[in-house]
Amino acid sequence: MTSSPKQRLFEHNNGLSRFTKDKGPWEMVYLEEMSNKKEALIRERKLKKYNHGYLTKLIQQPQNQIEH
Numbered sequence: 409m410t411s412s413p414k415q416r417l418f419e420h421n422n423g424l425s426r427f428t429k430d431k432g433p434w435e436m437v438y439l440e441e442m443s444n445k446k447e448a449l450i451r452e453r454k455l456k457k458y459n460h461g462y463l464t465k466l467i468q469q470p471q472n473q474i475e476h
Contacts, residue, residue, distance in 0.1 A: 417434060417436050436474060437474060
């Protein structure tokens with residue numbers, strides 16, 4: 409969850425995030441805008457529990473703000 413997705417991706421790919429600094433490179437494949445921080449945190453928690461197949465389908469859905 410972030411208010412600046414491009415900046416957050418930069419941080420992940422440049423070792424500036426302690427949880428992801430030894431992993432990557434990262435690519436943004438899904439972006440969904442939420443109306444407030446609480447909604448975004450709840451959505452993020454749910455997304456992290458989904459399996460790979462569901463996430464792949466989700467990436468191709470209209471609510472994804474990144475074109476594929």
